[in-house]
Structures are given as C-alpha cells and as structure tokens.
Amino acid sequence: MNTDSLTTPGAPAREPSTWRPGVGVAALGGLVSIGLGLALAELLAVLGGRLSLTGAAASPLTSLGQSFIGLTPEWLKQFAISTFGQNDKVALTVGMGVTVAIAAAVIGIVARWRLTVAVVVAAALLVVAGIAILTRTGSGPVDLLPLVIGGVAGVALLITLFRRAGDPEAALTGEVHSGSGGRADRRRFLQWAGIGAAGAAVAGVAARFLPNSAQSAASRGSITLPTPTDVQQIASDVALDVPGLTPFVTDNANFYRVDTAFVVPQLTTQGWQLRIHGLVDREITLDFDALTGRPALQRMITLTCVSNPVGGDLAGNATWQGVRLADLLAEAGPQDGADCVLSTSVDGFTVTTPLAALTDGRDALLAYAMNGEPLPVEHGFPVRMVVPGLYGYVSATKWVVDLEVTKFADVSAYWTDRGWAAQAPIKTASRIDVPASFANLPVGTVTVAGVAWAQHRGVAKVQVRVDKGEWQDATLSGDVSVDTWRQWEWQWPADRGQHTIECRAIDGNGDAQAEQVVGTVPDGATGLDSRVVTVTV
Numbered sequence: 001m002n003t004d005s006l007t008t009p010g011a012p013a014r015e016p017s018t019w020r021p022g023v024g025v026a027a028l029g030g031l032v033s034i035g036l037g038l039a040l041a042e043l044l045a046v047l048g049g050r051l052s053l054t055g056a057a058a059s060p061l062t063s064l065g066q067s068f069i070g071l072t073p074e075w076l077k078q079f080a081i082s083t084f085g086q087n088d089k090v091a092l093t094v095g096m097g098v099t100v101a102i103a104a105a106v107i108g109i110v111a112r113w114r115l116t117v118a119v120v121v122a123a124a125l126l127v128v129a130g131i132a133i134l135t136r137t138g139s140g141p142v143d144l145l146p147l148v149i150g151g152v153a154g155v156a157l158l159i160t161l162f163r164r165a166g167d168p169e170a171a172l173t174g175e176v177h178s179g180s181g182g183r184a185d186r187r188r189f190l191q192w193a194g195i196g197a198a199g200a201a202v203a204g205v206a207a208r209f210l211p212n213s214a215q216s217a218a219s220r221g222s223i224t225l226p227t228p229t230d231v232q233q234i235a236s237d238v239a240l241d242v243p244g245l246t247p248f249v250t251d252n253a254n255f256y257r258v259d260t261a262f263v264v265p266q267l268t269t270q271g272w273q274l275r276i277h278g279l280v281d282r283e284i285t286l287d288f289d290a291l292t293g294r295p296a297l298q299r300m301i302t303l304t305c306v307s308n309p310v311g312g313d314l315a316g317n318a319t320w321q322g323v324r325l326a327d328l329l330a331e332a333g334p335q336d337g338a339d340c341v342l343s344t345s346v347d348g349f350t351v352t353t354p355l356a357a358l359t360d361g362r363d364a365l366l367a368y369a370m371n372g373e374p375l376p377v378e379h380g381f382p383v384r385m386v387v388p389g390l391y392g393y394v395s396a397t398k399w400v401v402d403l404e405v406t407k408f409a410d411v412s413a414y415w416t417d418r419g420w421a422a423q424a425p426i427k428t429a430s431r432i433d434v435p436a437s438f439a440n441l442p443v444g445t446v447t448v449a450g451v452a453w454a455q456h457r458g459v460a461k462v463q464v465r466v467d468k469g470e471w472q473d474a475t476l477s478g479d480v481s482v483d484t485w486r487q488w489e490w491q492w493p494a495d496r497g498q499h500t501i502e503c504r505a506i507d508g509n510g511d512a513q514a515e516q517v518v519g520t521v522p523d524g525a526t527g528l529d530s531r532v533v534t535v536t537v
C-alpha cells in the first residue's frame with residue numbers, strides 16, 4: 001500500500017521519509033488512546049469494587065453520568081423522563097458515549113497537529129472526570145486511582161502514536177523531522193494502535209461482564225421473608241378480563257422505574273442500617289434483622305410519579321410487605337413543632353414527607369418486599385418507603401438509610417430544591433388502555449377499558465363520554481382499598497364515523513377528576529385522557 005494513502009489529500013509537501021497520519025487516522029488514534037484509558041479505568045474500578053478498595057464513584061463513566069444528571073437542567077430531565085421513561089438511563093449512556101467519542105477523536109486530530117496541546121486537553125478531561133468522582137456522595141481519594149492509572153496509560157499511548165520518529169523532543173513541538181524515516185513511524189503507529197485497540201476491547205469487555213452487582217444480588221437471594229402478621233384480604237373479583245387492559249397487579253419486571261441513580265446503589269442486608277433521629281425523644285437505629293423481626297403488614301398500594309402525563313404509564317400497583325412507619329416514629333417520639341420527615345437514600349437522594357402522612361393511620365410502610373419477593377435492587381433493595389396517597393418524589397425513598405424528624409421550614413429535598421411542590425398528594429386520574437389511539441373499529445359493541453386511581457380517597461366511579469356527550473357510568477373492578485387503583489370497562493354501542501372517547505374518575509369524596517389541562521410541574525398533571533377512533537362498517 002502506498003504510504004500516502006493514509007494522509008490527507010493535499011497535505012503540505014514534506015520530507016518524503018516522514019509519515020504523518022491523516023485526519024481520519026489521527027481521529028482513530030485519539031479514539032483508541034482515550035478508549036484504552038477509559039476501559040482500563042472501568043476495569044480497575046470493577047476490580048477495586050470487588051476487593052472493597054474503591055466505591056461506586058471510582059467508575060469514571062458512572063461518576064460522569066451521575067454528575068451529568070445533577071447538572072442537567074430541569075426541563076431536559078423532564079423531557080428525558082417523559083420521552084425515554086424506563087430508558088432514560090440508556091439514553092444518557094448513549095449520549096455520554098457519543099460525547100466522549102467526539103472528544104477523543106478531536107484529541108487525536110489535535111495530536112496530529114500539536115501533541116503537547118492534545119496531551120493538555122486529555123489532562124483537562126481527566127481533571128473533569130476526577131472532579132466528577134470526588135463530588136459524589138461517599139467517595140474518597142482512593143476512588144481516583146483507576147482514573148489516574150487508566151489516564152496515564154491512555155496518554156502514554158497517545159504520545160507513542162503521535163511522537164515523531166527518533167526525536168521525542170520534536171514530537172512535543174510537532175516539528176517535522178526527516179530523522180529516522182517515515183516507515184518506522186507508520187509501522188509504530190499501526191502496531192501500537194492495534195495493541196491499544198485490543199487492550200481496550202479486552203478491558204472493556206471484562207469491565208462490562210465481571211458482575212460488580214454480585215453483592216446485592218447474593219444478599220437478595222439469601223433472604224427468607226418473614227410471614228406478614230397483617231394481611232390484606234383481596235377478593236377474587238378485583239381484576240377485569242379485557243384484552244389489552246393494564247394488569248391489575250404490576251409485575252416487578254414491568255414496574256415503572258424513576259430515580260436519579262445512574263447505577264443502582266448496591267446494598268446488602270448485612271450492610272443496611274436505618275437511623276431515625278432529629279426532633280425525637282429517643283434516637284432509633286435499626287438493622288435488617290430488627291426490621292424484619294417486627295410485625296409486618298402486607299398491602300396492595302398503587303405508586304404514581306408526579307412526572308406522569310395525562311394518559312401516561314408512570315404508575316404501578318404492587319403488594320408491599322413492610323413495617324408500619326407510624327409505630328417506629330411513635331417509639332422515637334416526635335417532638336413538638338416537628339411536621340416533616342427528611343428521608344435520605346444511600347446515594348444521597350433526599351425526600352421530605354409530611355409527618356402527618358406517616359402517622360395519620362394510613363399504611364405508610366418501610367417496605368422490604370414487593371409482590372412476594374425481596375425488593376428488586378432497582379426498586380430500593382433492601383428497604384424503601386411506600387406512603388399511600390403521595391407522589392413518589394415526596395414519599396417513596398428507595399435504598400433508604402436515614403430518617404430525620406424535622407420541620408419543613410428548616411429543610412428541602414432533591415426535587416423540592418428544583419421547583420417541585422413540597423406538598424404533593426396524588427391527583428385523581430383515569431386512563432384509557434383500549435381501544436388504542438386512531439384504532440379502526442367495526443360498527444357494533446366496542447369495549448372501552450382502562451385504570452383509574454385516587455390514592456387514599458379511593459375511586460368511587462369512572463365515567464366515559466363520546467364526542468362530549470353525556471357521562472356514562474363504567475363498570476369497576478372489585479375494590480381492594482382506597483390506596484389501590486381500579487380497572488374499569490364500558491361497552492360502547494359504536495356507530496359509523498370518527499369519535500372521541502374521554503374518561504374521568506370520581507373519588508371517594510365525590511370529587512370528579514380535574515378537567516383543566518395542567519402540566520406535571522410543580523405538583524402533577526391534570527386533564528382528561530382521550531382516544532380518537534374511526535368506526536367503519
């Protein structure tokens with residue numbers, strides 16, 4: 001192959017014996033160098049984690065992703081949750097990968113021109129990643145080690161690739177020497193790029209497939225759940241049988257997930273402890289055995305995210321098993337003036353919940369089981385809060401390790417710091433699951449069905465109307481409790497034409513769901529869900 005085929009067309013004339021990579025090849029050199037450094041750092045972070053030397057923050061990509069979530073403006077975060085839902089973390093990972101790849105390619109192209117400048121840019125990126133690591137909750141200087149070692153390897157490869165032959169000094173100034181010959185340069189570039197790419201691939205694959213979540217998974221697998229002492233009776237008629245209707249109980253695997261954790265916190269039952277303190281007469285510290293040794297409730301409770309748009313699916317219904325928070329708080333003895341409980345997750349995420357909602361007799365739980373299994377890791381293993389009637393961001397702290405009894409006047413929490421309301425009871429809502437939007441239906445009887453929720457007030461009625469006509473009562477599934485959603489169905493005698501179907505729920509107080517169209521910020525969306533369908537012969 002002609003050596004010139006790897007250079008930029010129209011590159012300035014130079015000593016014939018000196019090889020200089022073209023722009024594309026230089027970009028590739030940057031990718032390989034940065035890729036090697038990152039893959040090595042990720043692998044070392046996994047190994048460090050397994051040896052309990054380093055924490056979750058030691059992974060540069062994890063820490064960068066987590067910092068990115070922290071710095072993301074509110075509108076973009078909401079956009080990500082509503083657009084990607086469950087996949088918002090995947091979207092972030094892809095976005096981050098593309099950004100890092102572009103930066104690496106630019107470093108390569110710069111190195112082709114001035115190696116010193118490229119090394120400085122790479123060092124600046126390392127500093128950014130270092131700051132991301134050090135600013136994470138619970139990280140320490142030792143968590144920088146994987147980044148430093150990976151960084152040194154990456155920069156060393158960059159210098160090896162782009163250094164001019166026979167003259168390390170000239171390499172750094174970028175001077176083109178006629179020195180010992182271009183063939184050697186080119187061969188060295190290709191050799192080291194190959195070695196670097198292979199190393200990056202091996203380290204990357206090892207980092208990806210060495211399970212670093214082994215701890216939580218093993219701990220979760222070894223739990224024997226205690227028998228609940230207070231089990232809610234569920235009648236047999238709670239679920240309707242309509243194809244396409246949301247299942248009455250949401251499987252753990254299908255339960256919506258919303259959190260700020262770029263990687264799921266890894267706790268074990270042995271390592272878990274909860275401290276209840278603040279404005280209390282007696283501080284309480286509780287470990288997992290003490291928690292599961294207490295009388296336990298089993299309750300079906302529907303959770304909802306405040307980011308759920310009208311007709312959205314950020315709601316799920318599960319059977320939770322756990323300990324009544326009111327009993328624990330009563331033992332701690334809240335003092336006069338306390339009106340709030342600030343709960344903190346092991347990853348630093350915080351929630352403020354009205355003390356009243358935890359002590360007014362509703363089934364507010366410290367839950368450790370979901371649908372008969374230990375909490376899934378991504379749903380808060382080993383212990384989370386579940387409070388009927390309040391949106392998740394003011395009640396449902398996952399991986400909870402700290403409860404501080406306090407005053408709303410003195411504290412704020414993750415989402416309330418970002419413009420969301422401190423008081424956020426779940427608004428009454430109903431959703432149409434079938435028929436689908438823009439469905440083509442035959443004339444005759446059409447089943448319209450969906451779910452409705454009004455946690456802690458209960459769903460008394462669901463009504464449907466077609467083309468803004470009279471509201472018609474739908475049939476409801478059996479009632480479990482005021483904290484549980486209900487399925488509904490309505491048989492519609494459909495005639496030809498295009499029609500708009502709307503639904504609304506009426507809560508246990510007799511109040512109809514708000515029809516006014518309101519967005520999710522600051523305390524939940526309202527408006528009617530609707531479907532436009534076409535009925536033909």
Ligand SMILES: Nc1nc2c(c(=O)[nH]1)N[C@H]1C(S)=C(S)[C@@H](COP(=O)(O)O)O[C@H]1N2
Binds near residue numbers: 258303306
């Ligand atoms: N530690 C932690 N707990 C959290 C969150 C979080 O980001 N971190 N998000 C809250 C929000 S906004 C919601 S809606 C619920 C969602 O619970 P799920 O993911 O189990 O459905 O968790 C709540 N608990």
Ligand SMILES: [Mo]
Binds near residue numbers: 258305306307392393
């Ligand atoms: Mo949420």
